[in-house]
Amino acid sequence: MKAAKLFLAFVIVGVTFASSLVAQEKAMKEASIKGEIIDTKCYLTGMMGGRGEDHKDCAVACAKGGLPIGILEEKTGKVYVVVPAKGQKGANEALVQYAAETVTLKGMFIEKGGTKLFAYNSVEAAK
């Protein structure tokens, strides 16, 4: 009996925790960013030009080597490190094929402690 009650308590805590996480993700507004897929380190340091077609091979190598992939927003020039939203593949793995190309990412911004990330849900090559 005691064990059953304890189990029930665990279930309730678990369900509450999971649903609050879902609610938290839902509370974040859906957003989209259009811009170039870059590798953040090269872009920030300007290494090998840091962006564009001439930098594509470098961006691919850097992304495969684990440097965080990001998006350079076309209209603002702002850079966001991209991470996967829940259920998505790792951003480097999913986005390396678009390195140096312009895409539209859909997802949401995550911000804390002075860092703003973009959690992607979908990616589409921009025309």
Ligand SMILES: [Cu+2]
């Ligand atoms: Cu690079």
